[in-house]
Structure formats: C-alpha cells, structure tokens
Amino acid sequence: MTFLDDFMIRAALAGLGLALAAAPLGCFVVWRRMAYFGDATAHAAILGVALSLAFSTSIFAGVLVVSLGMALTVAALSGRGFALDTMLGVLAHSALAFGLVAASFLSGIRIDLMAYLFGDILAVMPPDLAVIWGGAALVLGLIAWRWSHLLTATLNPDLAFSEGIDPKREQLVLTLALAIVVAVAIKVVGALLITAMLIIPAAAARPFSRTPEGMALVAIGVAGFSVLAGLRASYHFDTPTGPTIVCVVAVLFALSVSIAGMSGRGRGG
Template sequence: MTLLDDFLVRAALAGLGLAIAAAPLGCFVVWRRMAYFGDATAHAALLGVALSLTFSASVFGGVLAVSLIMALTVSTLSGRGFAMDTTLGVLAHSALAFGLVAASFLSGVRIDLMAYLFGDILAVMPADLAVIWGGAAFVLALIAWRWNALLTATLNPDLAVAEGYDPKREGLVLTIALAIVVAVAIKVVGALLITAMLIIPAAAARPFARTPEAMAIAATIIAAVSVLGGLNASYTLDTPTGPTIVCVVAILFALSVIAAGAIARSKDAKG
C-alpha cells in the first residue's frame, strides 16, 4: 500500500494542483474582466467530454481541444466589433446545451453528467493526478515565463507595444493557459464551477494585495485553503465535494470583503 492509495489524499493533491494553476491565472481573469470568457470556455468542456466518449478518445484531450477552440473563437470575435457580453453569453450557454444534448446520444456508454458538471474529485486516480499536476506545472511555467509581458499587456496595452510586447500574443498565451486549466479542473470541480475557482480566490485576495505578485500568491493560498477546508467539510457533512469547496472559497471571499471594509473604516476613523 502506498500513500496514493488513500482516496482523500489523492483528492487533496488533485485540488491543490488545481489551486496552484487556477489562482494565478484567475488574477489575470479578474484584472482583464474575463469572467464570462472563462464561463464560455468552461461550458464548452462538456461538449469535449461527449465528443471524447463518442470517439473513444482521452477525455482530457477532448476537453482541452474543445476548450481551446472555444477560447480562440471568443478571442477572434472580440476583435471584430461584436458586443462581447452578448457573444460570450450566446457561446457559453450554447456550448453547454450542445454538450448536454450530445451526451444524451451516447448509446452503450455510461456517463455521469453530475460528475462532469460539478466534479468528482473523490474518484481521482493516480493517472488523473499525473494529468492534473502536469497541466498545472505547464500553466505555472507559462505564466512565470510571460509574467512581465502579460502584466504589462493587461495594465497598459500601449505601453506593452512600446516595450516590444504584442498584446494579442499575450492574450493568446492566456487563452492557452485557460484552456489547460479547464481541462485539468473538469475532474475536480466540474464544468459549471471552474470559473468560480478562477475568479473567487483572486477577488478575495485583491483588497489586501499591494503588488500583482502578492495578489497571485495570496490567491493561491486562499484557493489551497478552500480545497482542504472544502474536502474536510464535505467529508464531515456528507455534502458534494466540488460545490462544498466553492462554498468555502465563497465564504472566504465574504470574510475578506468584511475585513477590508472594517480596515477602511478604521483608517477613516483615525484620519
């Protein structure tokens, strides 16, 4: 018997792998106001699952391919004068609907839609861990490599051009990273809750961070605490694990808002 024989240990490792990949990327999602972009990409994941099962292909590969196609489609449409909130709404919900319909046509294949919609972290196997941590390592390496360029292009595209960076190329880097995180997260929190793990830790860290790097680190810590706290709460209360993890991170966000407000009022009182 090895350490990875314990399903709770595997679940914790899977959740932590997602946390360290999603939280830093989520900071850019928050800074760029890309929450709906994340939703469109995540909802496409279910269509990727259905196509993978239809053609007996790797679920991870299918989700990654469809998520990447969706993300590239959104990026292309964003530069052609379309109203992005409407376009993203159409694409996000259409992709989810087509995924659900495609899954219903799978004959002779048992598919647990709840597991793909809300995650099945307790069923993670060692092979899944290798995929999750491999994807997380790639995303972290990509963000670290392009950090200055991504940050400059996010804060001031004109300055990025002046410094020799191509904002469109950096947007493509984020698109690729987002597609990988979606493919990694489908097993952990499911297609409907992936965006929550991207934006809520970053939003919770934002009031207390003085630098972008500090915000990324704080968001990662919050995401990791949420994963471990959610696993413990789910085991104790016998609740769905993926949604419970998101509930914990939502509570932490609420506490951060309350704390930030109290600190601001304290400073005003002293001033």
C-alpha cells in the same frame, strides 16, 4: 498500502494541483475582467467530454481541444462589432446545451453528467493526478515565463506596444493557459464551477495584496486552504465535494470584503 491508496489524499493532491494552476491565472482573469471568457470556455468542456467519449479519445485531450477552440473563437470575435455579452451568452450556453444533447446520444456508454458538471474529486485516480499536476506545471511554467510581458500588456497595452510586446500574443498565452486549466479542473470541480475557482480566490486576495506577485501568492493560499477545508467539510457533512469547496472559497471572499471594508472605515475615521 501505498500513500496514494487513500482516496482523500488523492483528492487533496488533485485539489491542490488545481489551486496552483487556477489561482495565479485567476489574477489575470480578474485584472482583465475576463470572467465571461472563463465561463464560455468552461461551458464548452461538456461538449469536449461528449466528443471524447464518442471518438474513444482521452477526456483531457478532448476537453482541452474544445475549450481552446471556444477560447480562440471568443478572442477572435471580441472587438469586431459584436455585442460581447450577447455573443458570450450564445456561445457559452449553446456549447453546454450541445454537449448535454450529444452526451444523450452516446448509446452503450455510461456517462455521469453530474460528475462532469460539478466535479468528482473523490474519484480521482493516480493517472488523473499525473494529468492534473502536469497541466498545473505547464500553466505555471507559461505564466512564469511570460509574467512581466503578461503584466505589462494587462496594465497598459500602449506601454506594452512601446516596449515591443504584442498584447494579442500575450492574450493567446492566457487563452492557452485557460484551456489547460479547464481541462484539468473538470475532474475536480466540474464545468459549472471552474470559473468560481479562477476568480474568487483572486478576488479574495486582492484587498490584502500590494503587488501583483503578492496577490498571486495569496490567491494560491486561499485556493489551497479552500480545497482542504472543503474536503474536510464535505466528508464531515456528507455534501457534494466540488460545490462545498466553492462554498468555502466564497465564504473566504465574503470575509475578505468585510475585513477590507472595516479597515477602510477605520482609516477613514
């Protein structure tokens, strides 16, 4: 029996890979108030799954292409006079609906939609781990490479322009990273919970961080702990694993807000 023969170890490694990729990217999602952007991209993942199965291609590749296409579409349409919330509602839910309908036409192909909607982390196999950790490494590499430029473009676009940084180019880097995270995360937490794993660890880390780098590191810790605690709770209480992980991170966020609120009142008194 090898190390990776234990399904719980594979699940833990898959979740930790997702935490490493999603948490630092989630900080930029929170700073830029891009939660809507993540939702639209994640909802498109189901359409990517259906198209991948229809054309007998890699699920990861199909989800990546469709998610990237959705992210680029949202980025292109924003700022062109469209009502953003309306546009995102149309795109996100239309993509999800078309994906579900397309999946119903896949005759002769057995597809577990619940696994793609809410994740199936306990079914992760070694090849899936290679994809998840490869994607995580790519996202971390992109963020580390562009960190200072991404940060400047996020905090002060005018300053970015004056320093020769193109905010639209940095937005494109984030768009690519977001599509990769969606493609990686669909196996772990599913299309409907991906945005939660992006924004909640970052939001929980925010009150306890004095620097952007510190916030990214704390967010990784929150996400990693949530994965391990969620796996344990799911195993003990026989609950769905992906949603349980998100429940744990939601509880941590609530504790974070409560502690930050009490600390604020203490300083005020």
